[in-house]
Amino acid sequence: MVTVGTSRGYRVFQAVNAVILTGVVAVTLYPFFNILARSFSEETFIRAGEVNLIPRGFNLTTYEIVASDPMFWRNYGNTVYYTVVATLVAIILTTCYAYVLSKKHLKGRTALIWIAVFTMIFSGGLIPNYVLVTSLGLRNSVWAIALPNAISVFNLLVMKAFFESLPRDLEEAAAIDGLNTYGILWRIVMPLSKAVVATMVLFYAVSFWNSWFSAFLYMNESELFPVTVYLRNFIAGATGVENAGAVAGELTQAAANIQSVTIVLTVIPILAVYPFVQRYFVSGVMLGAVKG
């Protein structure tokens, strides 16, 4: 019976498993290395389809072209700005509502929860939202990105579950000491919730950093685009190419190559923080799954 774990069949399985998982890793990582190799390669080798994992005709020209495009940096700056503002708004609204929902004695709590949860299974849809944001005059401002996405119900439920798990006697003691609700939330609950707040900041920040569609819908001028829209205009073959080309005056190092460089430069911040933040995401998802 003990031999089951080390039987021949099991060893074969382990070998097959190792092969499959190595394949998964290779397929997952391949596109990144391919893009990296292309971004350092010479256009002629790329055109000829000779760049795979190792750069051919190594050069930094394309990086210089993209880096010298003021629009690229401008849009990169917009991404940072939109992410900061939208995350701040989202975290404030989500924390407030999650704290209210975590109070089990509160009258009307069930209704307040359902108001949020119902929006998970039914939504107004693209057109009414578009009409609404436009008629509120939010176009071409950061609010068109921040306000319509201010609360993610999933994040809300994660935070609510966390607040519910906090010991209640601390808050009760603070109330007896004369602290009001806002004081309790700010001075007692928030310091205890640093981990979950950090997780929520990450959840929101990554989703705003990556988002492009709101900006694509509501921003009219290229000075207002985030870098994701800059990249999308490249792959859609729109304005970007002439811009970058005109700036550097080097049209030979054209589209495909510039695209690789833009991808690399956009992905770097995500890859740089990824190893440190990944476990927060995992724990956040777990927390959400318990209550979700």
Next chain:
Amino acid sequence: MKAQDRTWRRALRRDWQLYTLAILPLLFFVIFRYAPMLGNIIAFRKFQPGGSIFGEEWVGLRYINMFLSDPTFWNVFTNTLVLGGLTLLFCFPLPIVLALLLNEIRTRRLKRFLQSVSYLPHFLSVVIVAALVMQMTAVDGPINQVLKSLGEQPVTFLQQPEWFRTIYVSSEVWQTVGWGTILYLAALTTIDEQLYEAARMDGASRWRQIWHVTLPGIRPTAVTLMILNIGTFMAVGFEKILLLYNPLTYPTGDVISTYLFRMGVLSSNFSYAAAIGLFEALVGLVLVVSANVISRRTVGTSLW
């Protein structure tokens, strides 16, 4: 009635500060979630750009009849079902398989490395994923390099309608399968080790242990995720399709959400697009509610 009033008054007196914290979030839900739901009324009313967001005058079922008799609508409807179905077919079971495989890795550091790598694509913007897809399928890209080395002609994959589904579903698999394992891996750790021991005592092989212990252990997770997946069935990766498709691939790539985007936002037929959007949202609601009911009746797990 009187007693009700009194308890409300008492609740307000005691908890008014808590209620004030709920004001801004409630405003958000009312303005940006519930008002657009009501805004769907323009599916039955004539809408003028710049006018009221709830439309100007009733036109009854005009826009509904319009899309029901629109052949393009039925084409995008079919495409939505096919793409949604294929996505579900691959993106639902593959995370379970991958989680089971990862679970068999006994070296902890190796396991953590494999997990980190497989979660990575989840953190990328859909724009980046679309750009990667374009580079991979480009005429000078790796896939065509392989074809060339086999002596085949290069294929302009993104311009061929018959390739669109494969490309879309593959990119979905690439981006979502790793991240999809998280909840299964968590569920796997909660399975009682004694159940495995009991199964071994009864002489169950590894396969039988997986069949009789592991799979039942992750069933609640699987059912929940299935219901959630069915809920988003109609909304199939709208943003990714918008980035990847082009007029040449409309025959297979155009779905309800992209069609109504073109009709509404690009051609300003807001009422017509809203009618299609309302239809899409209602079908989605019916799907998720019935999936929930069915799973509650049959396997006893449900979302609510």
